[in-house]
Amino acid sequence: MPELPEVETIARDLNAQVRHRTITGIEKLDWARMVETPDLPQFRATLPGSQIQQAGRRAKWLLLTLDRGHGSGWTLALHLRMSGRLWVADPADLPDQHTHLVLALDDQRRMFFRDPRKFGRVRLLDPAGLNALDAALGPEPLSDTFTAEQFHTMLGQHRTPLKPLLLNQAFLAGLGNIYVDETLWLARLHPLRPANTLEADDTAHLHTALRTVLERAIAAGGSTLRDYRNGYGNIGQNQAFFAVYGCQGKPCPHCATPIVRCVVAQRGTHLCPFCQKLPDQ
DNA sequence: GGCATCCTGACC
DNA sequence: GGTCAGGATGCC
Numbered sequence: 001m002p003e004l005p006e007v008e009t010i011a012r013d014l015n016a017q018v019r020h021r022t023i024t025g026i027e028k029l030d031w032a033r034m035v036e037t038p039d040l041p042q043f044r045a046t047l048p049g050s051q052i053q054q055a056g057r058r059a060k061w062l063l064l065t066l067d068r069g070h071g072s073g074w075t076l077a078l079h080l081r082m083s084g085r086l087w088v089a090d091p092a093d094l095p096d097q098h099t100h101l102v103l104a105l106d107d108q109r110r111m112f113f114r115d116p117r118k119f120g121r122v123r124l125l126d127p128a129g130l131n132a133l134d135a136a137l138g139p140e141p142l143s144d145t146f147t148a149e150q151f152h153t154m155l156g157q158h159r160t161p162l163k164p165l166l167l168n169q170a171f172l173a174g175l176g177n178i179y180v181d182e183t184l185w186l187a188r189l190h191p192l193r194p195a196n197t198l199e200a201d202d203t204a205h206l207h208t209a210l211r212t213v214l215e216r217a218i219a220a221g222g223s224t225l226r227d228y229r230n231g232y233g234n235i236g237q238n239q240a241f242f243a244v245y246g247c248q249g250k251p252c253p254h255c256a257t258p259i260v261r262c263v264v265a266q267r268g269t270h271l272c273p274f275c276q277k278l279p280d281q
Numbered sequence: 282g283g284c285a286t287c288c289t290g291a292c293c
Numbered sequence: 294g295g296t297c298a299g300g301a302t303g304c305c
Contacts, residue, residue, distance in 0.1 A: 003299065033287090060300080081300045083289075098289085117288045119300065164282075169301080176299055225299065226291080245299095266283070268297085 002080045004174030005217035006228050006236065007057050010086055013231020014055035014062070017088045021105045022051045028095055028102035036123050043124055046070045047103065059137045059173035062086060075130050081119035087112055087233040138172040141210045148207040155195040155203055163191035164265035178223060178245045181270045183213045185244045190276045191264045197279065216241060244270035
């Protein structure tokens with residue numbers, strides 16, 4: 001569910017609320033499979049007493065840097081996958097049946113990880129583990145060091161269609177189904193276009209479109225379709241700006257041609273058949 | 282690449 | 294009852 005803008009929003013919200021707070025205990029953990037590493041005893045032993053130095057993000061991973069106590073040098077990495085939420089709960093709130101992890105803080109507040117589909121995962125990483133996670137992910141599209149020239153070189157090395165390539169986290173970090181569709185529409189590129197057929201100006205448009213779409217979504221606090229909530233438990237507003245995602249049958253904001261939905265790379269895909277043509281057509 | 286799998290809830 | 298869902302992985 002959450003993609004880069006949603007995870008970025010949650011990271012900022014958490015940073016504002018739990019930075020320098022100490023985790024006093026694990027109040028609830030009823031889905032052991034969500035903890036990927038280390039083993040459960042070490043996970044339970046390490047967290048209590050550790051202080052959250054800061055909350056950040058890498059790709060779609062939320063990263064809580066831990067300091068002091070047993071947590072020194074560790075990073076708590078959380079991935080929300082499809083239906084996960086992570087927020088600082090109101091002291092009066094009780095975790096429901098889908099809230100599988102509750103972390104108590106030293107100010108009487110608690111962090112809730114709720115995930116009905118149970119796809120979400122948590123890792124406690126040492127510095128080497130954090131490096132490995134980072135190394136397995138592509139560049140951050142909003143980074144100052146991610147240039148259109150670099151992007152063009154990257155795209156030229158793949159004949160894969162654009163959509164599955166942009167969804168591949170090892171190629172580029174943070175995009176998911178919504179923002180790939182929105183970005184390709186803004187760049188007027190067909191999702192099946194082989195990556196290595198882009199001209200330099202196509203890549204420049206795609207590079208600009210990526211930043212426009214992602215920055216607008218962050219400014220709007222993310223997109224809420226069903227499950228997504230920010231770090232305060234509130235919905236985002238970016239869904240109002242969708243041009244194509246879920247807009248099948250509605251007029252293209254550029255040319256008024258009805259938006260169509262198809263399937264590309266096993267994912268629902270939304271595009272304007274007039275603006276986004278394959279070169280052969 | 283395609284496909285199945287991990288899960289549950291919403292919707293038709 | 295069947296289909297779909299913002300993600301990722303492992304198997305052809």
